[in-house]
Amino acid sequence: MAPARDRRTGFSRRRQYSAFFGYVLAVAGAVVGAALLAASIFNPPAFSTARMAVASVTAPVASLLDSGTDAIASVPQAIGTWINVHGENAALRAELKRHDALLSKARVIAYDNRRLRGLLRVRDRTPEPVLTARLVASTASSGRRFALLNAGRVQGVTPGMPVLGPEGLVGRVLESGPIAARVLLITDPESLVPVRRTRDGLPAIAAGRGDGRVDIRSVGAANVRFAPGDMFVSSGIGGLYAPGVPVARVERAGSDSVVATPYAPPDAVDFVIVERPFMPMPPPLPPRAGPAVSPAAPAR
Template sequence: MAPARDRRTGFSRRRQYSVFLGYVLAVAGAVVGAVLLVVSTFDPSPFAALRMTMASVTAPVSGLLDGAVRGIVAVPETIGTYFRVYDENARLRADAKRAAALVTRARIVAYDNRRLRRLLVLRDREPEAIVAARLVSSTASSGRRFALLDAGRLQGVGSGMAVRGPDGLIGRIVETGPLAARVLLVTDPESLVPVRRVRDGVPAIAAGRGDGTVDIRSVNTTNVRFAAGDTFVTSGTGGLYAPGVPVAKVSVRGMDTVRAIPFAAPDALDFALVVRPFMPIPAAPAPTPR
């Protein structure tokens, strides 16, 4: 049987050199440490200079290692921060959406309150007011312009009565039922309203165009010039509409016939005031017996 192989260091030069080099380094380290200890004790200045030189050499390496460690440690924190920020942004967006809805609702309520207060003031000043009722619908998409009022004969509403809003004239009652009435709007092609210009009293007729606007037509005279911004109110002619109710404002200048925008837009109204005719039509005389 072959003898076992000897594993002692004497049989391997590499291991001999490694052990010898370890001893040399250990002895050299001990000697250097002792020298540094003696120098730092008896003459600190050279030791401080040596220490700072070594620190200058090792500082960049330490900085790189510290940055790498910080980057590795910061990865989980960065991921967690991202998800927290994402959730926070989602919550803030939801809060902003709810706040916007509340602001919009508050603006609508404030606008309705202002408009209703103006209507109440108008009703208190109007001695011939019959009832304040709601405009429940209007024909904004057809060639005819009508609106439905949720008050009828039981509330005292009758044909021929004027309907107005806080901003101006809306139209007149043409049909009535027990609890509803039909309103012919000033923008209907069949509507003719006697008006006058505010600044000089020039008479005219406001005729509906069927598209949400009216034509201002001069009467009795020709070559009448109209300027943009001219305001027209009811003149009282005919006895149906009381004088001084705002009707429309001219949008473009012209001569004899110009286009105007009504002050009261039925599509934007929900309440209106029904008033008696300015000069009620006298009742027909009773027939005399023969």
Template structure:
């Protein structure tokens, strides 16, 4: 059934007053809005203060709502950036590890090149080199200190020849095989090297201790004082080691007997140079006496008989 067109509230005064007041408020609101619209059109500065007041009230609210909205909007992008950042970090870590490996290899090659270059320069300066060979092993835990050289008498290596590296003296050949030789290191208890101090020429003896260190004893003066940093070189006495080869450096101050450390460390040395002995002993075995040269035979002239007529 259709609603009747007559919308009168009936005989209720309360409903009639309410209906009437609704019309009054609507008309008044329209008039006020029209007046305000006309006033803002012809005089915009009139509502500037009101607009600023409303803006002061609504700005924090709109700012908070904007931040919350942007936060929700940025969540998917932040998640994607997080995973992308993790992948990038993993790639950078791998790149750093590879770069470190290459750097360590380059440093090792550079160190080996410097040592080999020094050894080549040393070989060029040495007048009587025998051969250059690799130290394949050395004893570091026992009281005896030996090293194995991958060269023997086929390469000219013989017993008693000194062995040195770029930094200084290593030892001497103890035994020589066809392609292998044993080196008696400076730190061995049976190693004795005549040395002298560089600053004043003080003669001394460098002896091994069997623990990687060298003991230096003065042989010329009583109460000779050794200072830290004193450098000892071979003196040439004894005829085995050529003179002026660096041997060791004094570690601490002492009198008559001092502790020293050798310049050449066999455990970090790859190649070594074998030299001839400074004053090799004359060979007495297997030498045949020199045969005397044959003397020419002189026959006296025969007597000639004179024929008389």
């Protein structure tokens, strides 16, 4: 026969002891509570002394537990702070490295300018501006790249004049009418501009691609390496464009021929400056007179 589930405490000595001590603790707690309540009512100084004695015992334990809790809670914050500081430090180092590279390029360019001016004693010629006009239209869908200038021969605009924007070279005048002119942009496939690299003077050609960008092609050298951000300006070779006019900046690294972005894209240029050619062609020589022929003597 299975034993009954509902047993009394007398069947288990452990349960008897547990029940007994439970009753004892409950009665003791009630007695102590009643005594403390009576002391707080009838003898507040004694109750205050007992309360401070208990507080003196529990305060160190509470302080230790509170310190441990704060230490554990500060661990995630410390880890997050370390990660943030590490990332900010890396970003600052990268920015400092970029600034150092720009400063080095500027110093190299300034040194080259001083050296060339001192050795060659050459003074830059600044062409005289003809006028300031507006680009009123430009091709955007065809493979050719032209722009329309709202000035023509009446204002002194003639074919071959360079056209400059605020940031750099735009192109040259291809045709001119009485009050309008057609500009061949540097991004046109038929446009070729002699350029040089600013950091070392490397000669190259900026050839239009027909898609709003130009190709930078090396001249007279093989396996020439181009780096992203290389700046190219007009070299003055050919006598049309003045030297030192910004033309394009290299987009990606490459060799011999790379794609570059013009400094003055036509869709972002409003007003332009039309200049005279840097070194205009000399006027044609007058025809040479032939040897004088004396008239024949009359026959006698």
